[in-house]
Structure formats: structure tokens, C-alpha cells
Amino acid sequence: MSGQGWSAARIADQLLRAESTVTAQASILAEWDGLDLETAYEAQDIALRIRVARGETITGVKLGVTSKAKQQQVGVDSPSTAWLTDAMILPIGEPVPLGRMIHTRAEPEIAFVMGRRLEGPGVSAATALAAVDHVVGAIELIDSRYSGYKFSMMDAVADNNSSGLYVTGPIAVRPESLDLGLEACLLEVDGEVVDSATGAAVHGHPAEALAFAANTLAERGLAIEPGWVVLTGGMTDAVPVRPGVGIAAHFTSLGTVTVTGVE
Template structure:
């Protein structure tokens, strides 16, 4: 395709259609070299307005590529942000709707539920943590809209950081009652521990990821609102959600979060 056929609005439309239809899209950057990060975020925000116009409600923000290993893998040196809506909430006990997804993969995360508005610039980790009401364990089900699960950083940002579904655990903890950098998680798949990590894997500390989100959103004139859920990024590599799979994230203080493959 020629560059003239592409724009952030076109990117948003193509990716929303891919999500709705379950038909994967090839890399947009491979077809349009105008897809830089600014254009990718513009496409992401346009897609959010499309979601809102069809009745979805913003419930929070998700971070991507918060680990150094993932940043090296995709050739970047900082995380990215994207949006959560109520259509992405997976109620506890319900299976992952694999039939509605293209590349369903699960990753454990530490999530913040905000107590007050957090607005950058200049937000520090301490300031960010002071705005949190409570912390919960979570599992995010990511779902890239790109065929073969192959995409650039710009593709991923435009694709809302591969958003899919998310479920938060039943145990909530005050953020000042535990060391989130040391909070550990064991990832279990079908009864076998396949990976482990601590909160330090998330941008050095989950509060640093939250501060990054607030400061990055401020560059677009946006802020983190009270009541929002902030998924701070995958603690481990994501694992495929296969039919009938039983996946559990066991946190030291945040309890266990379970999902199953439908």
C-alpha cells in the first residue's frame, strides 16, 4: 500500500476491525513508515474514542514493555501506555473467551487501584504511590491483532499494547504495607510452575511504572483518574492460553489469581 492510504484514523479503524472480526492484520509499519510513536499514540486515542462511542467506559491504563528484557527484545528503552475499558474486564471464574481472540496469552501483573487523581509532569514513584488506594494481583490476557504475533513497537502501541482481557484478584492490600519491589509471583500452568519474578521486574518497581504512566499521559494533556485500575506490566513472559488450560499467578501477599482457557 502507498503511504497516502494510511493515517492514524485509518490505523485505528483497521485494528478495531481486526479485533472485532478476529482476523489478524500484517504489520502496519511494514506498509506505512509514517507510523512513528506519535502517530501510534494518536491511533490508540482515536481507537479509544471509537470504543467509547459504542458504549465502552474507560476503567484504567495498562503499561507495556516495562521489563528491561522486553525492552531489549523490541529495541526500546522505555515502557508504553495504553487504555483499559470495561469491555476488557474478565469476571473472576469466567473462562478466557479464546474464540473472540487471536493470540490469547496470559501474564501476571501487579495492579494499582487509584484513590485520587494523578497528573504529571514531575510525578515521582513516591508521589504516585501516595495516590493509590490499594494494590491487587492480576492476570492480563494480551491479544495482538498482528499475524504470527510479529509486530514492531509502533504496531503494538497503535494496537493498544495488545489489549485483551484482565482479571484482578480478590485480595487488596494498602500500598504502604508491603515492599512491592520484593513482591514475588509464581506463574503456574496446568499444575507446573513455569516462571517467577518479583515486582522489581516491572520498570525497577511498580510505582516507577505508575509514575511513568502519569508523566507520559501528561504529554498528551491526560491524567490518571480516581478509581482507575493501572496494570503495571507483565512480571514474567506471557504464556499461551490453550484450550482448557489452567493458569494461576501466586503472589506472596496478594493471593492467587486464576484463569482458564475456554
């Protein structure tokens, strides 16, 4: 498959266009076998610069593929990072605008709100946790730009880890007050519990995921800034979001976060 005409800039432009027009496309790797992780992250960063130039503000970082099961599914042995902006925030109580998204799915997450700057390399889980101001429960609403949710790890990274929207819960807890590895979550769809997990499903421990994010960003000369939100990755499998269907994530100590889809 020829690389003629392909570049990180073209990939960023193509995926942003797919997002804005709510149009799914084929996997980039299926069309260009030259797509590697370095190019994918370059495309991701170019897309972020375009978002900022059009008025969006960076609000944090999100991790993807943090569970061993998901890593095995896509054939990798480590997570990936991506960006959050204020355009991705869904206020508590507002319905999920499904018409703005291609094929929305929801997954419960443990989220950190940073108290101070966290910069790698060499960040440990303990160092990472010490930089956190508080912890909240969250639901991330992911939305791949690829047809049928079929993509490679490189495709996903270029697509900002299937970013869509995210909502954080109202209960904020200091990290030292929690056993994050044992913090449990029940995922409920229309009143029925469909899945459950603990924080240990997230890269072994959410703080390990946070440390990974800081160290990975450091390879590109970047850091996690104070006030940013870090979504540490899906605790369970993601579930489809449909009109009128309520989804709730019930956490042991972080309360309940709910979303409902609307056309």
C-alpha cells in the same frame, strides 16, 4: 513504502475491525514506514474514542514493555501506555473466551487501584504511590492483532498494547503494607511452575511504572483518574492460553489469580 492513504484514523479503524472480526493482519510498519510513536498514540486515542462512543467506559491504563528484557527484544528503552475499558474486564471465575480472541497469552501483573487523581509532569514513584488506594494481583490476557505476534513498538502502541482482557484478584492490600519491589509471583500452567519474578522486574519498581504512566499521559494532556485500575506490566514472559488449561499467578501477599481457557 508509500504513505498514501494511511492516517491515524485509518489505523484505528483497521485494528478495531481486526479485533471485532478476530482476524490477524500484517504489521502496519511493514506496510507503511511512516508510522511513528506520535501517530501510533494518536491512533490509540482515536480507537478509545470509538470504544467510548459505542458504550464502553474507561476503567484504567495499562503499561507495556516495562521489563528490561522485553525492551531489549523490541529495541526500546522505555515502556508504553494504553487504555483499559469495562469491555476488557474478565470477572473472577469466568473462563477466557478464546473464540473472541486471535492468539491469547497470559501474564501476571501487579495492579494499582487509584484513590485520587494522578497528573504529571514531574510525578515521582513516591508521589504516584501516595495516590493509590490499594494494590491487587492480576492476570492480563493480551491479544495482538498482528500475525504471529510479530510487530514493532509503534505497531503495538497503535494496537493498544495488545489489549485483550484482564482479571484482578480478590485480595486488596494498602500499598504501604507491601514491599512491591520484592513482591514475588510464581506463574503456573496446568500445575507446573513455568516462571517467576518480583515486582522489581516491572520498570525497576511498580510505582516507577505508575509514575511513568502519569508523566507520559501528561504529554497528551491526560491524567490517571480516581477509581481507575493501572496494570503495571508483565512480571514474567506471557504464556499461551489454551482450552481447558488452567493458569495461576501465585503472589506473595496478593493471593492467587487463576484463569482457564475455553473455546
